[in-house]
Amino acid sequence: MQFKIEIAGFIPDIDAIEHTIRAVDPSALADIDQAGEMIRVATSLDAVHLLRLMGQAGYPVAEDELERLPSECCGGCGG
Incomplete structure (x- = not known):
């Protein structure tokens, strides 16, 4: 699944987010x-x-701030 979150306020530590x-x-x-x-x-x-x-x-997000994007999966990789 793909999601996007609009950044409001401070720029988050993307490395910490990805690591978590x-x-x-x-x-x-x-x-x-x-x-x-x-x-x-x-x-x-x-x-x-x-x-x-x-x-x-360290970057709390409310449910209404999280947008799920439509799948781009073609199924070709079997994943």
């Missing part, structure tokens, strides 16, 4: 867009789990 998420989902990816306005996360975790981990990483 990867402790549970080793294949997860997290980054900040070039404009510095959005956190992007690709993970196998559901929204509830991701929200909890974001808080643990």
Whole structure:
């Protein structure tokens, strides 16, 4: 699943976020867009789990701030 979170206020520590998420989902990816306005996360975790981990990483996010993006999976890799 892919999610995006609009950055409000301070710029989060993306390394801490990715490290926290990867402790549970080793294949997860997290980054900040070039404009510095959005956190992007690709993970196998559901929204509830991701929200909890974001808080643990020091960047609490409310449920209404998390946007789930439509899947881009073509199924070709079998994953």
